[in-house]
Amino acid sequence: MEENKNLAVFMKGITKKFGDFTANKNIDLDIKRGEIHSLLGENGAGKSTLMNMLYGMYPPTSGEIYINGEKKEFKDPNDAIKAGLGMVHQHFMLIEPFTIVENIILGMEPVNGVKVDIKKAREEVIELANRYGFKIDPDAKIEDISVGTQQKVEILKVLYRGADILIFDEPTAVLTPQEIDELIEIITNLSKEGKSVIIITHKLKEIKKMADxxxxxxxxxxxxxxxxKDVSESELADMMVGRTVHLEVNKKPQAVGKTILNIENLVVKDIRDISKLNDFNLDVKAGEIHGIAGVDGNGQSELIEALTGLKHIDSGKITFKDKDITNKTPREIIDSGLNSIPEDRQVRGLVLDFTVAENMILKSYNKEQFSHNGILKSKEIRSHSSKLVDDYDVRPRNIDYYAGSLSGGNQQKVILAREISADPDLLIAAQPTRGLDVGAIEYIRNFLIEQRDKGKAVLLISFELDEIMALSDRISVIFDGKILKTFDANDTDEREIGLYMAGGNDEEK
Ligand SMILES: Nc1ncnc2c1ncn2[C@@H]1O[C@H](COP(=O)(O)OP(=O)(O)O)[C@@H](O)[C@H]1O
Ligand SMILES: [Mg+2]
Structure with missing residues (x-):
């Protein structure tokens, strides 16, 4: 096996079966020392499975794994860690009431019976953080730090254990654009130090930015x-999906109609009486996609909650189709023709242990179409759901599946099917494509455009500026609970919007 001496990782002919299902079929993968290597594939393609075997979580059904030219058979992740591997999972495994340092040293075996020296560990953690340009407070508790910082703690944990080969499973899915930039810088620094990095991601732009x-x-x-560097983003997308994918959105010009939603001087406070929306003004018109650009935490969640009746409005007024809907209940608001794709599809979008059919009528089971005198009309519900599953290409096409067993992209299609089939005059789409692969993104974006083309209003709230730019007819930038400025999408660009996202320039404020 001389040929793979220079490779950090060589996975040869890897096959993994789960029962009758083949998740990985005869895969060869080689990782050079010091390179950033991305694994690209749609949801369910088998990426995590391949990496879990590399990390010793379970053995391959057949095939061989070499680390630095040496054949390995890992019994568990501890074996993999000893061989220099480290994995940063998508869901962090940190203990909330503990500090950063405590989390990093947790689980380290005392060497030669000597207890871990916390003081020394703390210094080592600080040194490690400085070396890779992490800005962290070693004594902060996990429960008090942002998701982006928690991820840095996971990375430090892996580095502290001496990893030379780092695996990141979709690390940017949970991050804001700024945090993503920081992570890309960290990963680039790691590779400059000679570490090998394997990164699973759907995001073509990130691959182009950092991967070799x-x-x-x-x-x-x-x-x-x-x-x-030899391939374009669209070539990567085509290879991943197996057909031609249209990354640019095709949008016909469209005459906008009258104002559907009008928000005036809205004030929404949190429990500590701090204003999260402060004198907030916005109007959304029929036939437009109105994008709200902004960094996470500037009032987006409060805006969605206020509009959907989930949060108390302290003052100001929301007018929807000429009716005052300020502080109405969620049910009244839905019934008036306002539907929404929630920010967190697993918490507010779906009941994961309900079937697809049950989820499809979650908001409309009380309608005469689906129930009579409190008794559900099972046949109507089933035929309605089956049609939606077909129309929205939910895979698998089985309405008796539990929502929790679907992939993220297909969960999102269920939500979209439910919300759009209600034929709302205003659809609020909050982070509609977050964490999805390009195939599903293309699908979902087309549905939003279809709504607009039908003359309906869409309010798009997204942290992804690319998405806002691609879809919106008008763009409003939210900052610190206010709309700083509204732009016609044709008269602005990413640079200008980005400037306002960071607070705009002082003269105009
Ligand atoms: N432990 C398991 N048991 C059964 N099926 C699994 C298991 N892990 C993954 N799978 C299946 O293998 C396929 C690939 O999954 P995964 O590797 O997680 O995909 P990806 O990471 O590319 O989204 C999926 O269809 C998934 O349902
Ligand atoms: Mg995965």
């Missing part, structure tokens, strides 16, 4: 490994 090579996996099989 990219391996594309589709339905459990390796499609190709390419040099990132």
């Amino acid at each position: 090579r990219c391996t594309i996996i589709r339905r459990g099989q390796k499609i190709d490994t390419v040099n990132v």
